[in-house]
Amino acid sequence: MGAIYRREMGAFFTSGLAYVFLTVFTLLSGIFFFFGVIGSATSNMSSMFSSMFIIVLFLIPILTMKLMSEEKKNRTDQGLLTAPIGLWSIVLGKYFAALTLFVIAESVVFIYSIFIAVYGEVQWASLLGNYFAMLFLGAAFIAVGIFVSSLTENQMASAVASMLTLFVLYLFDSLASNIENETIQKAMLSLSFYSRYIEFTQGVFNLSSVVFFISAAFIFNFFTVRVLDKRRWS
Amino acid sequence: MIEVKNLVKRYGDKKAVNDISFTVEKGEILGFLGPNGAGKSTTMNMLTGYISSTSGSIKINGVDILEDPIKAKSNIGYLPEIPPLYVDMTVDGYLNFMYDLKKCKLSRKKHLEEICNLCKISHVRGRLIRNLSKGYKQRVGLAQALINNPPVLILDEPTVGLDPNQIIEIRTLIKKLGKNHTVILSSHILPEIQAVCDRIIIINKGVVAANGTAHEIAESITNQHKMTIRIEGKTHTKADKDEIVNAIKKIDGIKYVRADMEREKGIYDYDVETDGKTDIRRAINLMCRENDWNILMLQLSDLTLEDIFLKITVGDVVPEDAVSKPSPELDISVQDGELIAEEKLSLDKDKKGGEE
Known part of the structure; x- marks a missing residue:
């Protein structure tokens, strides 16, 4: 797992993807920080975090699009799958590499907190709550992105399909409100990534939501492992 | 292992x-x-x-x-x-x-x-x-x-x-x-x-x-050895040829001998087939020495791997087969920028079924 993690981290930076990702993330969160936090003269960064949901939704597929698809296309998966390591090591190595880059990007909020500290008082409880909420959200989204990437050989297709998948997950709330059957509506709402995330930005640290995001990450990584395994049998 | x-x-x-x-x-x-x-x-x-x-x-x-x-x-x-x-x-x-x-x-x-x-x-x-x-x-x-x-x-x-x-x-x-x-x-x-x-x-x-x-x-695949020998007789005439063929025939282990073309003036090639067990090269040499003939060339024409490969993968029957069977119909398609030609298998099978 370590070898794959290090290779992917290296590849993020040599390919320039890491710089693009970090720049775009900083730029957009900076805009939301400027207008939502500085502009409204508040020291609470929650509004920035809630706006970032949709940004994360579109940025994470860029991070994960080539993780599995390129391996298959360039036949480098033959090197990985015939090496003496398990499928979980392959998937998790890639997963944690993407997650690390996401955490680096997200940690830019601590720079913003310096600006707040200059003019007022940082609301650490709210900031850390939001920070971890976004981390858990990213953890789940990255697993979804890697899973979609494992289904195709084309990284563009992988990116677009991941964005669509995440967008549908985002729309679960609005879709659910149009459904009359209460059980289905309840089921859909309980699977909503958005409402669970927004809850954090409103100051509620819900442990069940944490479990939800981590479970989602686990399940999608498990699906990826199954896809790799199934390919050998087909 | x-x-x-x-x-x-x-x-x-x-x-x-x-x-x-x-x-x-x-x-x-x-x-x-x-x-x-x-x-x-x-x-x-x-x-x-x-x-x-x-x-x-x-x-x-x-x-x-x-x-x-x-x-x-x-x-x-x-x-x-x-x-x-x-x-x-x-x-x-x-x-x-x-x-x-x-x-x-x-x-x-x-x-x-x-x-x-x-x-x-x-x-x-x-x-x-x-x-x-x-x-x-x-x-x-x-x-x-x-x-x-x-x-x-x-x-x-x-x-x-x-x-x-x-x-x-x-x-x-x-x-x-x-x-x-x-x-x-x-x-x-x-x-x-x-x-x-x-x-x-x-x-x-x-x-x-x-x-x-x-x-x-x-x-x-084969139990015979073949070789081609070029022997120079004394007189450089056709009489040489018959004499040499007869002499070779007398050697132990020879199954078949045939005079081939006149490669050099008055000198002929002889195609020889053995039973596959006897090595006749020394006997041929001895024969030539006794008769004062000269061996100008001796070439083993055993099956090469190439022959074997063709024999196994294509089969011996192919030449006849190729004549009687029309060339297969092809499905030509373009996939990933490559031209792919595939034999129409189902059609082919149907035809064979019909013939039987």
Whole structure:
């Protein structure tokens, strides 16, 4: 797992993807920080975090699009799958590499907190709550992105399909409100990534939501492992 | 070292590999020979655990590849048809990655240095793989397979795309490796297999068509030896010819003799066939000495591997068959920018059914 993690981290930076990702993330969160936090003269960064949901939704597929698809296309998966390591090591190595880059990007909020500290008082409880909420959200989204990437050989297709998948997950709330059957509506709402995330930005640290995001990450990584395994049998 | 039993791989209805069994001993270089699409790569992919078999068992060093894949894979170095190279890495970065991936315990610096020297890539270690020529990429692929000194090496068409000099180099390298490793090597190039391998398995349409040394395979197909001899008589006339034919006929073990064309003025070639057991070369020599004739040429025309290959993979009947059977109808389609021509199988079958 370590070898794959290090290779992917290296590849993020040599390919320039890491710089693009970090720049775009900083730029957009900076805009939301400027207008939502500085502009409204508040020291609470929650509004920035809630706006970032949709940004994360579109940025994470860029991070994960080539993780599995390129391996298959360039036949480098033959090197990985015939090496003496398990499928979980392959998937998790890639997963944690993407997650690390996401955490680096997200940690830019601590720079913003310096600006707040200059003019007022940082609301650490709210900031850390939001920070971890976004981390858990990213953890789940990255697993979804890697899973979609494992289904195709084309990284563009992988990116677009991941964005669509995440967008549908985002729309679960609005879709659910149009459904009359209460059980289905309840089921859909309980699977909503958005409402669970927004809850954090409103100051509620819900442990069940944490479990939800981590479970989602686990399940999608498990699906990826199954896809790799199934390919050998087909 | 490698034990393969009743290996089957099915893709839908099609059996890519159909009941292949063989064993490879330690320190042996085994050649897989077969036309394109015979099932060589599929077999190798199953041996290395890249794909799973539909049924049958594979044991590497006594470990079943499905029961304990990680342990079995740690005994294998694999160079697939397309080397699994990350083109965005340097050679050094890539080899270090493979070193970590294979959990190699040997001294990193020394081991990688040795491998690079062996594959002659020491001077390109700092370069991006993307910028290397095909030959160098192939060598990096081979270097990658050698990391961690696996007892079994599986090389899928290792010389494809190389220039003649490089081919000879890689062959010499494989021969050298064969002393300490068990090697399986696939190719559709006959001289290569003949030059490098101790034993040959010919695969055709997913089954083992022949298994043995080149010599053994040749013997199993034919039990005669043929040779062409050019003998100079004393008078340089047709009388010579008859005399020589009669003399050859008297030699033990001769089954058939025939005077061929007049190759030089008054000198003829003689086609001779033996029973396959007797070596008649000395007897011929003696005959010529006694009669004061001169042997100008003696050429064995045993089956070459090429003949064997054609015999096995195409079959003896092909010439007649090709005449009576119309050329197959083709389904031509474009896929991934490549032109693909496929025989219309179902149609063909229907026709055959009709004829029967």
